[in-house]
Amino acid sequence: MGRSSMQDLLIRIDLSSGKAAPWAVPEQLKGYLGGMGYGTKILVDEVAPQTDPLSAENKLILTVGPLTGTTAPMHPQSCIVTKSPLTGTILNSYAGGFLGAEIRFAGLDGLILEGAAPEWMLLVIEDERVSFHSAEAVLGKGTAETEGYLKERFGPDVRTLSIGRAGEKGVAMASIFSETRTFGRGGAGAVLGSKRVKAIAVRGSRGVEVARPEEFALLVRENMELLKTACAEEYNLVGMFSRVGTGAGMGLVNGRGALATRNHIFGSFDGSTKIDGYAYADRFYTRAVACYGCPVHCGMLHKFTRTDGSSSWLRGPEYETMYSLGSDLLNADPVVLAEANQICEEYGMDTLTTGVTVAWALEMAESGMLEEPGLDLKFGSSGAILGLLRKIGEREGIGDLLARGPKGAAEACGGEMDRFMQIKNSGFAAWMPRRMKGTGLAFATSNRGACHKRAPIGAEITGQIDMDAYEGKAALVKEIQDRVNAIFTLVSCRFHEFVTPPEIYPRFVRAATDREISLEEFLAVGERIWNLERLFNIGAGLGRADDRLPDRCYQPVQGDASEAAVMDRARFERMLDEYYRLRGWDEQGIPAPQKLEELDIPEYARLGAR
């Protein structure tokens, strides 16, 4: 018998006073397993839904799960939960790489950041010890430079996260960077910035064990065999990711008329073969790089010559960015796309919401509603794309307005909100609700806004189910949302379950922690978390009116391959009604008391009380 991988220990860091203290995980938290479960439960217990996200009262919780740092493949990620300054909802955001494993090696299940520091600082976590250092030397610096500085100053073996200038300046879609991986969505970078934390370095010396080593080793072997087989298959998506990265699927999406193009007016892009995974593999490939312990190695390291003639490297772009800084902006130049991605990394900005914002700005400029001296604001213009991104990161000129997020930008610019491709103020991920009805419902009902992580994308885009059908999608969406939430308590990579059947998760939990849990109970944890998030969001002032698609989704997609696909308003509303019913919520989307009883969280009804 070994020791459970979960340490039942987080570090609570009060930035206002500069004090840190170990915090033993209370019994009632343990049923949430870890990762997103821990983050969500802690946030809803400790932060009132109406809290200003950029105030000292908001908290930022960074967690790992029972499989993090172990040899279980595809479990490198860590999870951030906070109240989002972009959406005003509860946010969960993920990054791969090595930070998660290092937190685990430090003997921790996570960190809770609270308060706000009086001066900009760097945090160094060494096992349960926390030290505070001035951030003066890296203030205003980009993310990669900041993290390089941390390794120079605190040792090459520390693992890091940081914000760039966007996070420092409170850009609504600021992200948190971690060694080429990113906590992208929802503006977590602005929250960290509001707390005046520029960066965190972690070094662990405790290591990790599992409760049942032999059982665990057998599971790892079983899982590795599945992945090995998948990676060797020509048409397996994970196998394609393994060979050319996540951009492998763009051709398929384009062929199905579902590649969002020119601010989602079109569903296909004639430049797609110039910017997809195969194009990058052909022209710029150097090698594949993996996150901790991952045999899939979907990270592709590209070397390219920038527009100014200098040589440069980029791990990416990822598929979602090929859309948001590529097809959606009519940008068919892979070098411009790579540079745009680099700007987002350097400043620390979500490529999705930022790209969608640029697309909207270009469309507004076309209608004469918006302009910026020195920039020719046209779709496909490299100067416009790169210029707008830098201005958003700097909050300079029109960038200062666009940096406020969709609603703020539309108000400040006087532009049309209904042409902004956003839900709950979060920019669209790379998928088209009109073309994929279930994905549309998933986007609309996501607790963090326009989110692709809990949508039936694979089944719809591959034709496994009819993507244009409405029937059956409500049940499917609910099932995926609950399942993915459950999996995110383990902070599994989203691609893990593409290959691995869900039955493996309870077995992994038992082998790692000695906790017996059935698959049904495991999935119920996911549903419980979904409802907690929903209650928090209702308490924050959201409701049915926010589970809506932008008007463009009710107009036909243009382009032959898209077959004039459109979302029918009445049928969408019926799908939403059905979804609420299946969830046990009332017609306004408020969880009914019986549902909360059933999920054993009746006391949280108070969260939703306005």
Add this chain to the structure above:
Amino acid sequence: MPIGFDIDRNLCTECLRCLAACSLTKLGRIQPSLARIAVKRQWPEIPEIRVCRFDDCPGQPCIDSCPVEAIARDAQGLVLIDGDTCTGCRACVEACPYGVIRMEPGGSEVAYKCDFCGGSPACVPECATGALARKGGS
């Protein structure tokens, strides 16, 4: 069969499964920083894979460097450190051309390095790309 590793660092994805497996086998817990194999990051350039090269190491200078004869090559060809004899003088650490002999942290201060897991290294089957293989096949 020759003792040693076939290493193609061009194929290394820096996933560190080899380090995880090594520390798990030797320590009973995963702590990559204490592994007997290291992947030295040279981002964005290709990393170095550092581990004892056994038969590929010309002259095996660690053996002669040890003043108390704690390091020897056994009949199978494994170069091993006898921790009970080691005095912790660090001569082998200095002598190793690959920088793969280290001192155990904590009070004991005994030199340690890869022992090839007695003949079937735990790290090798973990490598998904073939960057690390057993010399002469598995």
